[in-house]
Amino acid sequence: MRMRPTVSWTPTADLPPGTTDLEPVAGLLSTGGVLVLSGAGISTESGIPDYRGEGGSLSRHTPMTYQDFTASGQARRRYWARSHLGWRTFGRARPNAGHRAVAAFARHGLLSGVITQNVDGLHQAAGTEGVVELHGSLARVVCLSCGAFSPRRELARRLEEANAGFEPVAAGINPDGDADLTDAQVGDFRVLPCTVCGGILKPDVVFFGETVPPPRVEHCRELVREAASLLVLGSSLTVMSGLRFVRQAAQAGKPVLIVNRDQTRGDRHALTRVALPLGTALTTVAGRLGIPVDDEATARANE
Secondary structure, three states, X not given: OOOOOOOOOOOOOOOOOOEOOOHHHHHHHHOOOEEEEEOHHHOHHHOOOOOOOOOOHHHOOOOOEHHHHHHOHHHXXXXXHHHHHHHHHXXXXXXXXXXXXXXXXXXXXXXXXXXXXXXXXXXXXXXXOOOEEOOEEEEEEEEOOOOOEEEHHHHHHHHHHHOOXXXXXXXXXXXXXXXXXXXXXXXXXXXXXXXXXXXXXXXXXXXXXXXXXXXXXXXXXXXXXXXXXXXXXXXXXXXXXHHHHHHHHHHOOOOEEEEOOOOOOOHHHOOEEEOOOHHHHHHHHHHHOOOOOOOHHHHHHHO
């Protein structure tokens, strides 16, 4: 039986309460040197659901694990059928006000860097440069045999040709780009091999049960060491891949602030947690700092 990955966390009663006061966030940004760590919550306003918030996908969906993907051809068929359908939604997603505010802070020299746990590429689409994609990107595909990388859009085109008429209606889309389909809807979906060596293709993302590449982790640790402070945006910090950087910053005496509507596993390490929607919160902070944030029409024109 396929087991649910260990990705849950139960808040305890002793966590500090959240606030709606944005002054600490504005004050932190005004001093500069802020490292941003973002999670799925910053992309929900772009139509991409999160895992753990209200109605989060973990309540109905077990994410694909690396072990399942590599061990089973049927698991790969199920994953690629669902992911191929989900990719269409990801391809239509556009940066929201939260992404655009982060880009504006970066343009004005207030940020020392951006680390994202997301695989949707929306920070970059909003104009933020040098984003570290902690868990990889759905926009790339890697061969597990020869290591060749290729654009996801190229594989999407090949899959469309190989699976003409594949048009199931998904019950929902998940943060990893995986659509909710039944086995009957997956049917005999055709999975394609690497064009270089014929090996197994995998999205260039870190699956549950897989580790973040050590050089990437060390790069993030170096960003934390160089930063004056850490601002967490839209992450529950349930998994250690993000929480370790919060702990590192706190242990080094660097201020940590969190903007997330729900409690997080990192709350006890933060000066405060602002419990407000990210788009509203970040554009309000930008306004207080006199920093213009591109509207959606301007952002699309610049893409």
